[in-house]
Amino acid sequence: MSMELLMNSDNPEKVLQTMQPFIESMMHYECALMEIETKLKVLNTEFASQYNRNPFESIRCRLKKPLSIVEKMKRKGLEISIENIEENLTDIAGVRVICSFPEDIYTVSELLTKQDDIRVVCVKDYIRNPKPNGYRSLHLIVEIPIFLSNEKKYMKVEVQFRTIAMDFWASLDHKLKYKKDNLKHPEIIAKELKKCADTITAMDYKMQEIRSLLE
Known part of the structure; x- marks a missing residue:
């Protein structure tokens, strides 16, 4: 899965053949990210047109690195194959949507998930139910179709919604x-x-309240 493996191999053609299914799978995830990003940008444009403001500040997309994928599969005790990876890992393709206000998080996530080609696999609401350390974010695992030359295929994408704070x-x-481990x-x-x-969250809702007063 790396150029180093390819260059050090006595049979680079065989290595390329072994890598090809993985490369194709990563391409499928990349296409799924483009589909989600486009849907979100369309919603943002429409929202701005109707309400004269944008519901989110930015979108960031990322693909999990091959080494991280292998390490996670090993931690799960699973055999490494394309089928196992696509079936058991839900965070290979990730999108982070940064919103201005908590209210916008739920508005945008609902508008996205109610689209008829989106399948919602899992919802974890760490805003209403924060983690013990204070972490807050809305996590969605969704499946979205990509249309290839010879097939329609659903791919899993993790979508995280957070406020700027x-x-x-x-x-x-x-x-x-x-650094905390060494203390x-x-x-x-x-x-x-x-x-x-907790302070940041209080500020989020106070700013949301001020926005409501201004409107």
Whole structure:
């Protein structure tokens, strides 16, 4: 699955043949990301036209790296095959939608999931039910069809919705979590981060309230 493997092999053609199904699968996930991104951009454009404002600030798409896929399959104790990967991993293709207000998260997610070609596999609402550390985000696993030259195929995509404040907190928490392992009293840091998460959430809803007053 890497150029190093290809260059060091005595039979590069065989390696390419082995890699081809994986390369095709990643292409399918990339197409699924394009489909989701397009749907969201269309909703954003329509919303802006009707209400004179955008419901979200930005969209970020990413594909899980091959090494991360292999490591996750090993942790799950699963045989590594294209079929197993596509069936058992739901976060290979990921989209993060950054919204201005919590209310917009639910509006956009509902508009997306009620489209008749979207299948909702799983919903995890960490906004109404935050994780113990204070993490908040709305996670959706959806299946979306891609139309290839010879088939229509449904691919899984993880879509995360966060406010700007939630994304800011999660980004810093991710950077700090590795340092917390080396502290004598990591529970103190965890407690402070939880306070920050609660403060940020309060600010989110206060800003939403101000927006409602202005409207």
